[in-house]
Amino acid sequence: MAGNRKPYNRSLPPAWAAHGDIQEALDALETYRKKDPNKVIVRFKAVGNAPIMKTNLYQINASNRFQAVIQFVRRQLQWKAGDPLFTYINLAFAPAPDDTVANLYKSFATDGHLIVNYSTTAAWG
Template sequence: MEAGDIGGQREPLTEPNTLTEAVTEKKELKEIISAKKEKDATKVIVQFRAIGNAPILKQKLFKITASQKFQAVNLFLRKELNYAPSEALFLYINSAFAPAPDEIISNLYKSFGTEGFLVVNYCTTAAWG
């Protein structure tokens, strides 16, 4: 008898499909989808603080999706201030440094969040760093 033989009849050998094996039941699939939604739904509270002659926002606290890049904060603030892409706008974390546009907001919050906020200072001329 060879491997795969059952009572004289040969059972077809199939290669396991890891994706199919990983998600075999609807329950597992639903858990994966709900975990993905929870991850995407995580928000970080960003507090904007004007520096120098930068216009002051009426509302200073905003919730931004944690999985977005810092560039999204820049674009959001430009929209709120009605600033064109050609106008200078400098953003800093905790009055200390300007993060790279591809930094993930949740990582910045974990490292530099204070009092439950990610403090973003903004100005129209270079101030720090």
């Protein structure tokens, strides 16, 4: 059955191509694809019995997903993937791993920093 399939066609549907906005759409996609070169200052604060980092201020690429921040904290604390780690923004909520650092910073920055609290046990619901 696999031999009967037509090769994948990467061209735009004729209805889209007829509008002449193709270059504008391609430019928008290219802009979206570029990573933000800006950096965000992130302040890490331990909560409860979590070990304290030696340095608590770091600059992180704004285009990174929050998952990269979680992995960074794990590396700094030498925490294994199976060890519990809970992260919060401003002692208020746990962001989704696919949130971008830039969006979190724009919405929740305090004194020019994004404050990330971390804990080994669930601190807030």
